[in-house]
Amino acid sequence: LGKTVPNLDTSKAKGIISKTDFSMVVPETKALLKETPHVKSIVLFGIETHVCIHHTAIDLIDNNYEVHIVADAVSSRSMVDRMYGIERLRQSGAYITTSECVLLGLMGGSKHPQFRAIQKLIATSAPETGLLCKM
Numbered sequence: 001l002g003k004t005v006p007n008l009d010t011s012k013a014k015g016i017i018s019k020t021d022f023s024m025v026v027p028e029t030k031a032l033l034k035e036t037p038h039v040k041s042i043v044l045f046g047i048e049t050h051v052c053i054h055h056t057a058i059d060l061i062d063n064n065y066e067v068h069i070v071a072d073a074v075s076s077r078s079m080v081d082r083m084y085g086i087e088r089l090r091q092s093g094a095y096i097t098t099s100e101c102v103l104l105g106l107m108g109g110s111k112h113p114q115f116r117a118i119q120k121l122i123a124t125s126a127p128e129t130g131l132l133c134k135m
């Protein structure tokens with residue numbers, strides 16, 4: 001449905017899969033997930049919360065994954081679609097979280113070698129975008 005923006009460094013990606021379906025749970029993704037049976041939780045962020053994020057999350061939940069939606073890293077063309085998309089995801093069993101929570105959770109604690117760099121990154125709050133005004 002489009003190309004990955006060049007701003008994202010995909011050099012260490014496990015795989016780059018063309019997106020032609022609304023859900024990213026396609027045969028190529030399923031094959032990659034089978035290679036990592038220890039993975040139980042998946043973090044989702046991106047565009048079209050009410051369509052692409054929604055269908056991917058539902059498919060992952062149906063395949064017994066714990067799904068985390070990063071509320072400040074998902075969008076939709078309209079606030080109504082985004083708001084109800086997130087609510088529908090919550091009702092479907094996805095966990096709604098924030099980018100700061102995910103970053104710090106993945107680090108595990110202040111002993112992580114990149115803690116200071118991440119701390120500097122999140123020390124300044126992002127400008128208010130209005131994305132969360134209805135949440």
